[in-house]
Every structure is written in structure tokens, then in C-alpha cells.
Amino acid sequence: MATQFVKAERLRRLPPYLFAEIDKKKKAAIAAGRDIINLGVGDPDRPTPTEVIRSVQHHVENPAFHQYALDQGAPELRRSIAAFCKRRYELELDPETEVLVLIGSKEGLAHFPLAALNPGEISLVPDPCYPAYRSASMFAGGDLYTMPLEASLDFRPDLSAIPADVLALARLMFLNYPNNPTGATADLPFFEKVVELARANKFVVAQDAAYNEMYYENAPPSILQVPGAKDVAIEFHSLSKTFNMTGWRIGFAIGGAPLIAALGQVKANSDSGVFTAIQFAGRTALDEYHKLGPPIRALYKERRDAFVGALKQLGWKVPVPKATFYVWIPCPAGFTSAELCAKLLDEADVVTTPGIGFGRTADGYIRAALTVETPRLLEAVERIGKLKL
Numbered sequence: 001m002a003t004q005f006v007k008a009e010r011l012r013r014l015p016p017y018l019f020a021e022i023d024k025k026k027k028a029a030i031a032a033g034r035d036i037i038n039l040g041v042g043d044p045d046r047p048t049p050t051e052v053i054r055s056v057q058h059h060v061e062n063p064a065f066h067q068y069a070l071d072q073g074a075p076e077l078r079r080s081i082a083a084f085c086k087r088r089y090e091l092e093l094d095p096e097t098e099v100l101v102l103i104g105s106k107e108g109l110a111h112f113p114l115a116a117l118n119p120g121e122i123s124l125v126p127d128p129c130y131p132a133y134r135s136a137s138m139f140a141g142g143d144l145y146t147m148p149l150e151a152s153l154d155f156r157p158d159l160s161a162i163p164a165d166v167l168a169l170a171r172l173m174f175l176n177y178p179n180n181p182t183g184a185t186a187d188l189p190f191f192e193k194v195v196e197l198a199r200a201n202k203f204v205v206a207q208d209a210a211y212n213e214m215y216y217e218n219a220p221p222s223i224l225q226v227p228g229a230k231d232v233a234i235e236f237h238s239l240s241k242t243f244n245m246t247g248w249r250i251g252f253a254i255g256g257a258p259l260i261a262a263l264g265q266v267k268a269n270s271d272s273g274v275f276t277a278i279q280f281a282g283r284t285a286l287d288e289y290h291k292l293g294p295p296i297r298a299l300y301k302e303r304r305d306a307f308v309g310a311l312k313q314l315g316w317k318v319p320v321p322k323a324t325f326y327v328w329i330p331c332p333a334g335f336t337s338a339e340l341c342a343k344l345l346d347e348a349d350v351v352t353t354p355g356i357g358f359g360r361t362a363d364g365y366i367r368a369a370l371t372v373e374t375p376r377l378l379e380a381v382e383r384i385g386k387l388k389l
């Protein structure tokens, strides 16, 4: 019997999944036994630090942790998060009301529009962006307003270009610095302008700081360092990339108590928290950040310098990313991002991600992730060089 099931309108309204074509080609190439260099995935290739693994092994033995976790997260972890934020950003956070443990930052980012946005209100979303901001805003019934990120403005939105009638209906702005996919960072003066605009127009800011600890020369700020930002901003952090823990699913939100409570309310109605043994291992990671962070950063710096340096030697004009493990590569003349990715895969066995998958304004770029060892990165560039693009 044919199914009677009809997919909900909200799923049918989602934009098409633009990585499908390249995913298909990549799978076929791997199945055919080709020696693929995969720079397509934003997932660290190195294992989680031993200290963190030992910690979960220890805590998994605790029967108390086999039961449901507390909704807001274990108090011990929330205290460690507040202490980390004090050390790293000089923030004063109340672990009881201004910190919320998440099942990875994506979970919080995806739930937050349900807490902040009513149907018909506007979500201000950068383009390009991590696709969850768009889909989560749509799931909440919001309308989208796209803020283009241009190289000429260091990939920051032109706040003065947002029309007054859009600002009047805006209730939420997503930002993501350090930025996926462009590798750009924001400074405190920019965040000050954002906070001022949010106050003046009564919207809240969801700043995605998933890559804040994956930086090169200068440590990026938190938006909450802006005086008064807690009233209008919530910031999403992740242990995924900082500590090679993508599979563990742990992150946190920090911000003003009403924003945190509203997100907590959505979560209390949809999930039951992170396995407490993982929360305690997360605590170990944050407590040991001063020791665990630097070698991971040094590794990506070595890779970034080798990869970007080699591309530059080929004559490619590649901006040097200030943070994240992504390199945002302008396409040579005559290529769309999808065409260039297809050529690199078909003729050089190198997988990259087309900019168009992150937004309409990004079709002139492809993204390469520094998630393979340096010799493989250099081999990728050598293969690309042979194409004489």
C-alpha cells in the first residue's frame, strides 16, 4: 500500500541540500578506489586528548551518572564553564542562571529561534553561513533577511545596510565569529555596534563562537565582553573543535539569565541533557584548556601556513584565515564554486566544499578544511597545481 505520509510544509520549504552532488561524486570516487584527499569535512582528524578520555572512562563507572542528567547541566560543569569564561574572557557569569550545557552547540543554535522568534518576525542571517541558522529560523516560522558577508568588509555584515522596515520586525540576529566558512574574526568594536543596534531595535543576538578557541595569532573576544551585552546576547560555545570532541556532543550557551532560561525551557520540552559522564569529561577538558589548547592550535597553524603558502606559490590569491581550520579560496576566473569543486575532484582527487552550499553570495569561493596532515595538504596543492587553472 502506498504511504499516506505527506512531509510537513516546513521541511518542504527548506532550501535544497547543495552538497548532494559533490557527496555523490566523492562516494563514487572512494568506492572506485581512488586516492582521495578529503578537505571537505569540518571534523578534526586527531583523537580527543588522553586526559579527556581517561576522565570519561573514570566517570562512566559512576552509577549516579547512569540516570537522567540535570536539565541545565551538572552544577560542577557549569561552575567550570564560568571559571573558564572568567580566565579566558574576564567574564563574570552566574553558573546557576547564565550558563546552560548543550548537546553540542548545534543543538542550542537550532533550538534558540523557538525561544526567541514568533511566526512572521524576522531573523537576520549572514550569507554565507552555517546552514542551521536558516533552517532553525524557518522551523520557528520566522522570515529570513540575508546579510551578505563581503571580503571588502572583512566578511562582517554591513549593519547600516539593513533597512529600517526590516529592523522593525527583526527579533533575532545570528552571527558567527570566528566564521565558518570564511575564517574571518570580529573584534570588540564590531560587537559593540551590534549590541547597540540590538538594543535600539529590540532584537537579540545569537553569536556562534564554536571556533573561538581555534585561532592563530590573536585570541578572539566574546560578544559578552561588551558592557551590557548580556541583556541582548547569547553566545554558543563548543568543545567539539577545541578539543577534538565532535562525536561526544557537548557545548554550552552563556548569556543573560532570561535568554538562557528561555532556551532551557525549549530544551526541557525536547531533550534530557548530556550524559553526565561526558559532562565531567568536558569539565576536565575546560579545566585543562591552558594545556590542551596550545598544541591543537599549533598543529593547525603549521597546516595553515603550509597549505596557504603553497597555494600562494601557485599564484592563488588566498586570504590567510585568522581563526578556524577553514581556508576560503576565491575561485579562479570562469568557475562557479560547484564547477571548481567538481574539477578538483574529477581531475585531482581533492574534495573541497562549494561556497554556494553556504549561501548565494558565496559562489565565488570554495572551502578547504585543514583536517588532513601537512604532507597530504601539500600533495593536494601539488595536484591542484598540475591542473594549471
Ligand SMILES: Cc1ncc(COP(=O)(O)O)c(C=O)c1O
Pocket (backbone or CB within 6 Å): 042, 103, 104, 105, 106, 107, 130, 176, 179, 180, 208, 210, 237, 238, 239, 240, 246, 250, 251
Ligand atoms: C559554525 C558552526 N557552528 C556550530 C557547529 C556545531 O558544532 P557542535 O554542534 O559540534 O558544537 C559547527 C560544526 O561544524 C559549525 O561549523
